[in-house]
Amino acid sequence: MNGSKCRVCKKPAIIDLPRHNANFCGEHLLQLCRRQVEKAISDHDMLSKDDKILVAVSGGKDSLAVWDILVELGYKADGLYVGLGIGEYSDVSHDFTKEFAEARRLHLRTIDLRSEYGYDVPTAAKVTSRVPCSACGLSKRHLFDAAALAGGYDVVVTGHNLDDEAAVLFGNALRWDVEYLARQYPVLPARDGFPKKVKPLVRLTEREMAAWCIVRGIDYQVEECPMALGNKHLAYKEALNAIERESPGSKSAFYLNFVEKMSPILAGLNEAATGGLNNCSVCGAPTTAETCAFCRLQERVSGHDPVPVELVLSKKGRKAYLAARG
């Protein structure tokens, strides 16, 4: 940081944040992160101190940081880790998550897809011939929802940050997928048998969350998921980063202005689409079909021998995966 000083205390800075046009020391970076989380929680009525909270943790910086911040701010939050069976990537992610929880004596629950449901993400991708992110997202959503309801949790917290949400928004805006745009909001209220879901990190970037973890001494999985390498989401992030480099603050304006100005216009467009849900005949989860999408996936893909990660990577993903392994 070449001798630059913290905007707040004038001590040596450890990070520059161009969108705030300022530098920060470790202590005041943490303060900034805490305040942005508090603002997100209060702006969108996300959480109360009495809530029983379930944090969806992956072992990456964002989910460990949001769990850390919430506990530090005095919220009661347990963690849930889903073992996706993505080779060494999943093993290492699980280790970081366990270490974090044990060091802080936090309650962590683990669900393992392979041992409890008979499949893993690479195998599901291979058997269904679809991108791995599809089976992965479906499985995680279902298991977090079900665990929250079964465990009597008031709300599920996920670690989606500003970069994640801006990239998803960019993808939806590129296609003007009105239904998805109408649904993209930092809070989803509980309804129809689904738990309330909130994203307290929507005002903070990937880089800020990495800095949070470094300053707080949290070890996390730094690798991108090998399944995601080469996917469009990463290309959208890169396009937004190029704009952000030219005009610092563009990315947060893009996401936060959407939530403020556009969401109210789109609200209500999806209302006609809800209703008509019944309970899955297998697991009881809300669904529009006889059996829910998770149970249909499980029936189709469980019992197959595990497929190695390398076999289900995209061409681009494989190149990046092999390059990362030297």
Add this chain to the structure above:
Amino acid sequence: MNGSKCRVCKKPAIIDLPRHNANFCGEHLLQLCRRQVEKAISDHDMLSKDDKILVAVSGGKDSLAVWDILVELGYKADGLYVGLGIGEYSDVSHDFTKEFAEARRLHLRTIDLRSEYGYDVPTAAKVTSRVPCSACGLSKRHLFDAAALAGGYDVVVTGHNLDDEAAVLFGNALRWDVEYLARQYPVLPARDGFPKKVKPLVRLTEREMAAWCIVRGIDYQVEECPMALGNKHLAYKEALNAIERESPGSKSAFYLNFVEKMSPILAGLNEAATGGLNNCSVCGAPTTAETCAFCRLQERVSGHDPVPVELVLSKKGRKAYLAARG
């Protein structure tokens, strides 16, 4: 084109169009362009063969191509060139425009800002301390509107192409500027003393328009306007081009899906904002103020000595300008 063949006639191709996943010879590239213009005109009820049309021409590929295509398709179209006084760039642009019109015996009218209104774009930028594009856009809009009404034209045609419109849309979406988004449409109907305005090239890219000009033997100004170098519009184009390279067709889907799916949702949001217009006390143009923005600009900036182009370029623009001159 390495021996690749035209999709239509199998003769040697001169251009590959990844978004159509095909190659085309010169003749069938022209056919594709004509058909896309006809589709835009018919989808949005832009023009009829009886209309008296005024084309806003700059000497660049897009405005000369749209004039050429419309005349070829049997429309009655005159041209209007506005001399902006941007040094050699304007001189060369004017020459290309005159050559084009003379060779085809088309009627071209020219308005020169400096000799008729006492200012030019670089001087207006310097005196107002604003970006040159601001005074330039304001001047052109006013003069095209006024000339169309005074000349009894039914409609003003501009050469905005898909890349232009997608970049403007991207900029508006980055800020979620709802008022601007609601207004962005390939047709603006005549109202309140403003003429009808249409953009027949919204389904065609810059590259396709350059190819049209090359195949048709049209010489045009190939340089970017030096005033625009380094502006955000070009950065937005580059970000969209990066996405387009990854997923051909993304750019046209972005713009055309907006027009199809989003414009109907936004339509009507601006209606409350119209009305309450009166006539400018100086020129008679419709305005919400006593004097219209053009007359206020003219009063402020006319009569100053011309300012050389180099003096009003942005830092980035100056670098690019000097680099282009070796």
